Amino acid sequence: MKLHNYFRSSAAYRVRIGLALKGLAYDYVSVHLAKGEQFAPAFAAMNPQSLVPVLETDDGTLLYQSLAILQWLDETHPEPRLLPTEPAARNRVRSLALISACEIHPLNNLRVLRYLTDVLGVSEEQKNAWYRHWVATGFEALEARLAHEPATGTFCHGDTPGFADVVLVPQVANARRFDVDLTPFPTIVRIDAACRALPAFQAAEPSRQPDAA
Amino acid sequence: MKLHNYFRSSAAYRVRIGLALKGLAYDYVSVHLAKGEQFAPAFAAMNPQSLVPVLETDDGTLLYQSLAILQWLDETHPEPRLLPTEPAARNRVRSLALISACEIHPLNNLRVLRYLTDVLGVSEEQKNAWYRHWVATGFEALEARLAHEPATGTFCHGDTPGFADVVLVPQVANARRFDVDLTPFPTIVRIDAACRALPAFQAAEPSRQPDAA
Numbered sequence: 001m002k003l004h005n006y007f008r009s010s011a012a013y014r015v016r017i018g019l020a021l022k023g024l025a026y027d028y029v030s031v032h033l034a035k036g037e038q039f040a041p042a043f044a045a046m047n048p049q050s051l052v053p054v055l056e057t058d059d060g061t062l063l064y065q066s067l068a069i070l071q072w073l074d075e076t077h078p079e080p081r082l083l084p085t086e087p088a089a090r091n092r093v094r095s096l097a098l099i100s101a102c103e104i105h106p107l108n109n110l111r112v113l114r115y116l117t118d119v120l121g122v123s124e125e126q127k128n129a130w131y132r133h134w135v136a137t138g139f140e141a142l143e144a145r146l147a148h149e150p151a152t153g154t155f156c157h158g159d160t161p162g163f164a165d166v167v168l169v170p171q172v173a174n175a176r177r178f179d180v181d182l183t184p185f186p187t188i189v190r191i192d193a194a195c196r197a198l199p200a201f202q203a204a205e206p207s208r209q210p211d212a213a
Numbered sequence: 214m215k216l217h218n219y220f221r222s223s224a225a226y227r228v229r230i231g232l233a234l235k236g237l238a239y240d241y242v243s244v245h246l247a248k249g250e251q252f253a254p255a256f257a258a259m260n261p262q263s264l265v266p267v268l269e270t271d272d273g274t275l276l277y278q279s280l281a282i283l284q285w286l287d288e289t290h291p292e293p294r295l296l297p298t299e300p301a302a303r304n305r306v307r308s309l310a311l312i313s314a315c316e317i318h319p320l321n322n323l324r325v326l327r328y329l330t331d332v333l334g335v336s337e338e339q340k341n342a343w344y345r346h347w348v349a350t351g352f353e354a355l356e357a358r359l360a361h362e363p364a365t366g367t368f369c370h371g372d373t374p375g376f377a378d379v380v381l382v383p384q385v386a387n388a389r390r391f392d393v394d395l396t397p398f399p400t401i402v403r404i405d406a407a408c409r410a411l412p413a414f415q416a417a418e419p420s421r422q423p424d425a426a
Contacts, residue, residue, distance in 0.1 A: 047354075065307065068304045071307060072304040075300040087285050087288040090285065091281045091284070092277075094278065094280070095278035098278040098280060102315055103262070103319060106319035107319060107320065115343070116333075120339060129332075130332075130333070141260075141261040
């Protein structure tokens with residue numbers, strides 16, 4: 001398999017963690033987003049969204065969108081499981097992941113921040129306040145659920161890392177990069193630390209990737 | 214089942230379509246977002262995100278996040294299927310849905326538009342340009358995939374409506390509400406029309422809900 005990838009993309013980071021948890025090897029194909037390589041014709045033909053990650057299987061099948069790639073991984077390589085088997089538990093885990101994936105990350109990615117500054121003329125300070133606002137709004141809800149729902153364990157769901165943790169860790173890394181105050185979110189911080197103690201999460205860290213600046 | 218709902222919420226609209234396609238009856242519990250009812254203590258205790266939809270099962274289980282609720286529906290009431298059974302096809306359908314769910318809708322929902330105008334002081338014209346920009350960016354990619362991938366049929370995936378269509382139709386409705394020019398997206402327009410000809414999609418329309426203005 002080939003993972004079309006960028007060290008700092010948090011969507012790609014999710015898939016790297018998933019691949020590492022499954023123990024799957026892959027070729028790392030760098031698409032340097034800061035240099036605009038996602039807009040090169042060859043890549044745009046592969047993914048009309050001009051976004052990473054894209055997972056390319058050995059038979060040439062192209063798999064898109066980090067959350068959909070992670071679920072493909074879980075359906076084709078079931079052990080260890082990223083999602084539990086019981087439907088209500090699967091809803092819990094997916095819905096925890098979607099707080100970051102739908103309500104935080106889309107508001108804070110590179111192209112959105114560029115629109116704020118380049119088109120709307122927003123100041124650097126206002127841009128950073130926007131970033132922190134959406135992290136805090138999402139994390140308040142996530143913290144409330146993780147702290148109160150009995151299914152939370154060492155990790156977001158029980159005592160093995162899974163789908164919700166794979167999405168959480170890159171989001172916490174982004175929050176730290178933008179100096180978000182994490183003291184109101186002790187459960188998130190605890191789970192993030194438990195994840196980052198594991199080799200699979202460490203191997204996927206942005207700073208360890210071949211295209212890291 | 215009870216669906217905590219709001220006629221104009223496009224995330225709730227997705228779940229209404231899914232329930233109607235499955236032929237499942239439910240009680241409609243209105244949470245009037247424009248009046249701020251999602252912030253009432255009783256609702257916020259039920260969903261710390263203060264967002265609809267929430268699906269409450271007869272045994273009191275609370276299910277969150279429209280995409281995760283739809284997948285719960287598909288896992289507990291498999292026929293008719295919203296997702297195909299083959300993993301690469303499931304990736305295709307999920308990734309088509311996630312273009313709207315992760316790259317368009319989160320940027321254009323009510324609280325984000327309010328932040329733009331109320332906090333950043335963006336003009337009405339700039340706000341509408343922002344809205345149309347993210348719809349057009351997402352729809353360009355979606356149109357390219359739907360127009361070129363051979364698995365597209367009468368609907369997003371083959372000739373039966375499913376998960377990607379359930380997400381597409383509310384997004385097209387939003388685009389129309391903000392006067393987005395849809396002429397560059399003929400495949401999207403064709404599939405949206407095929408969906409809206411079906412009773413399940415009609416029953417879920419915002420204007421037909423009990424709390425419609």
